[in-house]
Each structure stands twice: as structure tokens, then as C-alpha cells.
Amino acid sequence: MRLLESVAGRPHGATAKQLARETRLALPTVYHLLRTLVHEGYLYRDKGLFFLGEAAERLSSSGAQQKRRSTVAAALAQWRDSIGVPVYYARYRDGEIEVVCVSDTPGNPAVEEWADFRETGHAHAIGQCLLAQLDDDARRDHLDRHPVQSITPYTVCDNHTLLCRLNRMRRTDPVVERQEYALGTVCAAIPITVGTLTATMAISLPADQADRLLSAAQQLQEEVGRSLGSLTLSISI
Template sequence: MTQEHSPTLISSIQRALKVVDIVANATRPVPVKAIARLTELSLGTAYNIARTLVHEGYLAIEPDGLVLGAKFPGLLPIDDAGVFVARARQTLHSVTAELGATAYLSQFDDGEVQIIDIVDAVASPRVDLWVGIVDSAHATALGKQILAELSPEQRVDYLSRHPPDGLTPHTISDRRALLRQLEYTRGASVDRQEYAIGYTCVAVGVRAPGVIASLAISLPGDRDDSDLQEAIRQLQASAGRLSLQLGAAKYGQFTM
């Protein structure tokens, strides 16, 4: 008979995280004595844990108790790459679960369209964008949505550095036609097999201070308009929540 072993857990870390959870969910500063009572720790142990967390910046001391410190992840600025990735990953998982489609997040950074993260859906294989997106953003919904969010001058600059080419028979490769399409793009972008045959992608914008990004999914190329409109509606709801979170993080406001 094979004996199953439980994973090794470090109890001191569990206790510290429980203390942070209590402070994070409290509506007022929490005295250490209250933490000891709620966690059933000895008062000495509670003080030692709190002192360590304050020293590391995850908690801070106020006259009436403990509050979250500047290093608590929810209080870090959005410029912190780990915070951006964590918030983005949560949104991508949510989109994949709701729509059953692979979800993508891209961002305009230093003049280029970059893929930030992808979460795969089991029944919906991804479109391989990691390499081609830099030069072929014009053929993807997520790239078009970002380009549509830019100023006319930024769009012209981008396309002068990345002339559009025809990846498939459906790709818009005429520069003037593409600029006209981008000028009138509102709210969402769709590419119907422009980047890869057999795939339709839809994307919506994600806007926050200092952030121009797009949230997208890929679907089988034969999806009808009603399916795409419903997908866009759900994507816009998810993108709106992510935009609010990123905006709150930018200004140092913690949202649960």
C-alpha cells in the first residue's frame, strides 16, 4: 500500500500570512492583542510576527494598531511589474473560464506592441503571437485595438516603422485603408483570419494612467456575428474591471 504524503508546509509562514489577512480585511487598525486572540497565538508570538512584518514593510504601526504597509502587494504602484502581471493574470483566467477561449493581454510599451501574457483554454488552442506580434500587430485584433487608442501621429509613426504586409488573403495590407479603419475603430476590434487562417480574434481596450493595453480572445474562424458581439460584451466588462484596478493601483488605492 502506497502511503500518500501531504505537502510540507511552513507553519511560521502560515501564521504570518494569517496575520496579514486579518489586517487586510479589517475596517480599522488592529491591535496586536486582538490579533493574538483571533489567531489563538500567544501574545509574545503575535508580537514577534507583527514586528517582523513591520520591519519588512508588509505592515505598518499606527497609534491604534496595525495597518497594511507600503510593501503589501495591493499597495504597490502599477509600475511594479509583478503587480501588473498578477492583476492581468487574474483577469485572463476569469475571461478564459467565462468564455472558454484562450485569452491574451498586450500592451503598448516604448513604441511597440508587446504580448504581456496568455492563458490557454483547453478546448481552444492559442494563436502563436509571441514572435510575430512586433512586426504584425496590424493583422491582429489586439494590435489593432492598441493602434486605434493611439494618437494619429503615433499611429503614423508606428506604421512607418512597421509597414503592413499581407499575412493571409484576409489581411489589410494597404496602409491608407488600415489607417482609415483604425481611425473609426470604437470600443472593440476584430480580425477575421487576418493573422492566421482558421482563427477569428476579438479585442477590447484596457486604459489606465500610463497604460495602453488590449484584452483579447481567439475563436474558431467560423463564429457568427452574434457570438462575437456577446464575446465583446463580456470582454469589455472584464477590461473595465481591470482598468479600474490598474487605475487604483497607480494612485496607491487598495481595492479588494
């Protein structure tokens, strides 16, 4: 790791002797470790100089991605605590609904995914909010692959009814569903607009607290609006 750090600090490359001096390792040990790192793809050698290899670049990229995920998780936890509800972040990517992060507590647990979120987008606020942001062709393509089906007695009953509902939604308004995905639970989702990203933040509540749903969703929308600039890169993961 010390060798990798030393090489990373020298974008124009470094010799084995330079690295040995910087890391205060014996030169034979450095040669042995450099051969191993080159063999594994973490370094490459060119004209006697060592540079970071593709494996090290992938490692760095993975670390940066994890840091962005941590930033999103921290924001969700903050909103969870300030509003007192579970908070979800999801996006639509490659034709599928993807729940990226969920923040809840034992006192305010998230909805149990008893039916695959990807296949039941018509039944929950997250899916409806994401589908509402797509164009008509993309919506129909999604429903061709994941047809409307009854999840609870309150679930929308067919494609036509769902498409009519989606067409009536205003792009900036929270999307609300009451017990369509899970009996005893109500949910609301707000659209997230960052470039071409199709995403949403959502909340859920027990049905006996349904009177809190809209005000909690509006509070989340305000919180997200204030933080979206600093979160733009992180939510694009």
C-alpha cells in the first residue's frame, strides 16, 4: 500500500530506487513487491518507471463510488431523523427500477419488499413517480416487460388506468399511493431532476398515520431542494 501511495503521488512515474527511499523499504523488498504489483495489474512499468495500472484505477474508482454512496446515505439519514419517517432513494436505469438506498429505524421501519420492487412499479409510489417521468414509449415498454398485476385490493387494475393516472400527474408534485403495494402502508415519492437522471426520493408511513403523508412529503421536497446542488454528483452513481 505504501508503494502504491508513492507511485500515485508521482504522475510522471518513479524508479524502484526512488520508491525504496520514499517508503524506507529495502531495495530487494521493493523489487519483489513491484514485480508482484505489476503482475497483478496494480502497476505497470515503462522505461524503468512505475505507474499506476488498471487494477489500481478500478480500486480508486470503487472507493470514489463508495464515498458517493455514503454521502447519499448520510443525507437520507438526516432527513429520516428530521421528518421522522423512513426515506428511500431510487432511480430508473437501463429500463429497470432500482432502489439504491433506504434509511429507516427500528421505530420507523421501511416497507418490507415482499414483492419485487422492479416488477411492481405500478403498485408503489417509487415506481409510479419514476414511470411518470418517462415518455409514453418508455412507459409502455416497461409495462410490456412488467405487466400490471393485482398486489392488494387497492392496486391499479390495468395498464390503461395506470397510464391515464400517470398522464394526469404534474411533474413536480409528490406521487401518493395508499395501500397499493402493502396493506397498512401509505407512501409518497417526489421526482428528482438532475440532467437526464430519472430518480426519486420517497417516504412511507403506517396507514393510521396517513394524515401526515402529504406534509411529510412536502417537507422532504423542501429538504431535497435545499441540498440537491451538493448531492448532484453523488445521486448520479
